[in-house]
Amino acid sequence: MRKYCIEYDGNLSNHMAWVVVSLLRNNVEPAEVRTRADRYATRRKLDLVADLPKSDAVITCDNINTFVNPYLKDIDALIEFFDKEVDSHGMEESIRTHLPRVIRGCGAAVFHPILQVGLGIESRSPALVSEGLAYMHARSWREADQQQIDASGHQSLFETIQKWCDITIATKDTIQSECFDKQFYSPTPNTNKFQLKTLGCLTGLEAFKSPLRLPKEEDLRSELLSMFLFVSEVIVLSGNNFVVVHGLTSLWACITTIEKAKLPYEHQCELVASWMRGFLSAYLVQGLPGFSEVVSLLRCFINGDLSNIIKPTNTLPETHNWDTAIQTAIPYDEEHILKAIWMMRDLKQYFPSDISDRLFLNTAFHLAYDMPKEHVGTPEGNSLTFSSEHPADTISKL
Numbered sequence: 001m002r003k004y005c006i007e008y009d010g011n012l013s014n015h016m017a018w019v020v021v022s023l024l025r026n027n028v029e030p031a032e033v034r035t036r037a038d039r040y041a042t043r044r045k046l047d048l049v050a051d052l053p054k055s056d057a058v059i060t061c062d063n064i065n066t067f068v069n070p071y072l073k074d075i076d077a078l079i080e081f082f083d084k085e086v087d088s089h090g091m092e093e094s095i096r097t098h099l100p101r102v103i104r105g106c107g108a109a110v111f112h113p114i115l116q117v118g119l120g121i122e123s124r125s126p127a128l129v130s131e132g133l134a135y136m137h138a139r140s141w142r143e144a145d146q147q148q149i150d151a152s153g154h155q156s157l158f159e160t161i162q163k164w165c166d167i168t169i170a171t172k173d174t175i176q177s178e179c180f181d182k183q184f185y186s187p188t189p190n191t192n193k194f195q196l197k198t199l200g201c202l203t204g205l206e207a208f209k210s211p212l213r214l215p216k217e218e219d220l221r222s223e224l225l226s227m228f229l230f231v232s233e234v235i236v237l238s239g240n241n242f243v244v245v246h247g248l249t250s251l252w253a254c255i256t257t258i259e260k261a262k263l264p265y266e267h268q269c270e271l272v273a274s275w276m277r278g279f280l281s282a283y284l285v286q287g288l289p290g291f292s293e294v295v296s297l298l299r300c301f302i303n304g305d306l307s308n309i310i311k312p313t314n315t316l317p318e319t320h321n322w323d324t325a326i327q328t329a330i331p332y333d334e335e336h337i338l339k340a341i342w343m344m345r346d347l348k349q350y351f352p353s354d355i356s357d358r359l360f361l362n363t364a365f366h367l368a369y370d371m372p373k374e375h376v377g378t379p380e381g382n383s384l385t386f387s388s389e390h391p392a393d394t395i396s397k398l
Contacts, residue, residue: 002049003073004016004041004046004048005047005048005052006072006116006134008044008045008046008075008132009045010329011109012044013109013110013246014134015040015335016040016262017113017120017128017131018039018335018338019036019037019335020033021119021122021339022335022338022342023036023330025342025345026174026326026342026345028330034204035332037336040333040335043243049076052076054076055075055076055077055188057077057102057118057350058077059078059080060081064081064098065101067138068101068222069137072138072139074138075134075138077136078133079130079134082098082129082130082133083130084128085097085098085130086130086133087126088214091120091121091261092121094130094133095121095133095257095263095366096262096263096264096267098133098188099136099257099261099263099382100143100270101131102136102137102140102142103267103270103274104135104140104146105141105143105270105272106140106250106275106278107145107277107281108139108141108280109111109135109244109389110243110246111278112139112246113132113135113139113140114132114250114254114257114275115253116128116131116132116135116136116329117129117132117136117253118252118254118256118363121256121260121396134230136382145168145217145274145278147209147273147277147278148211149211149212149270150211150212150274152218153266154213154214154219155214155226155286156223157215157226157299158223158227158298158302158304159222159277159302160212160213160214160276161298163281164231164276165298166236168280168284174199175333196245199310200245207297214272215275215348217268220265220268220269220272223254223258224254225347225351226271228255229355229359230301231244231247232248232363233359234247234294234297235289235363235366235367236363236366236374237293237297238290238294239290240290240367241290242283242286242291243285243286244286245367246336248340248344249336249340249343250275250278250279251279252273252347254275255347257271257317258271259263285398287373306355312325321361322341322361325361325365325368326338326342326345326368328365328368329364329367340364340367344363344364348360359378377392
């Protein structure tokens with residue numbers, strides 16, 4: 001996959017790795033995966049690395065901090081540096097060493113850099129971890145994400161989100177009027193500069209300047225899983241909003257990176273806080289779709305009462321299971337649907353079956369059937385064969 005650039009068509013992220021891993025995690029045969037990866041490259045008109053100018057930068061551990069910027073001009077030199085780091089120190093240690101430098105601003109590029117890191121560590125692919133760390137350094141925008149963490153006290157993630165929602169209701173018109181600058185705004189999903197400007201406005205408010213409290217270390221993992229469930233429901237309430245889907249998948253990446261790289265608690269908090277700020281700014285950029293319903297849902301999570309969202313109406317026909325969900329989604333070759341369904345399927349094991357079988361699966365079919373058509377490809381190649389080859393093995397062959 002290294003023959004294709006990490007971005008294409010200006011500044012859209014190359015999703016080939018997610019196509020490959022999502023299909024392999026759903027046991028599609030490697031030969032079929034390679035066919036679909038080639039088709040993705042053609043359909044998205046991916047740029048070839050060989051066609052781009054080479055960076056003459058020499059990056060070392062001593063000067064790496066000077067290469068943290070929101071541009072890609074040194075991406076090949078960054079990838080070369082992190083290839084050596086991962087080869088010498090392993091994936092987990094490389095993530096623990098270098099990720100803290102660029103945790104702030106992880107919402108930049110609509111979360112795709114942290115997604116690449118999470119995908120790499122989950123699939124045990126050193127190449128993807130290297131690319132992810134390089135992408136984080138090339139696209140992180142630390143200056144727009146400066147809120148500090150208050151280590152003297154603790155607070156639920158949902159209480160923090162509730163506080164931010166109250167602030168957003170009171171100030172959203174002002175924030176949006178300041179941010180809707182035509183030179184930053186684009187109607188396409190890739191609103192990176194616009195999102196960053198919104199994040200800058202949010203962090204400029206007094207409430208976002210005050211230090212942020214997060215859950216205790218022993219509570220953080222369970223709260224992150226609950227937040228994942230919450231965002232999966234926000235997808236439905238927002239009408240499958242494209243950026244909200246990225247909020248779900250990037251949260252999966254945060255959870256996966258925290259667990260598999262064994263990040264220290266301090267860095268877990270930094271990553272979670274940065275993700276929340278990035279997600280809120282992205283959601284605001286999109287116009288807060290389904291906001292009143294989202295606020296009601298938030299209250300259910302704060303009160304620990306999921307009975308209002310786990311209803312008989314959420315029950316799907318017996319024929320609607322995880323296999324049929326992915327079979328429904330696969331023919332469209334739509335990378336965002338594929339990765340979101342796989343990631344919900346991956347984390348459903350941590351929830352009671354009445355939650356995973358009603359809420360997650362309901363969202364999966366909502367995506368498979370109702371994703372906005374401008375983000376969905378033409379159904380092709382409905383005949384699939386299945387295998388269990390490890391993703392890292394197939395990735396190395398592409």
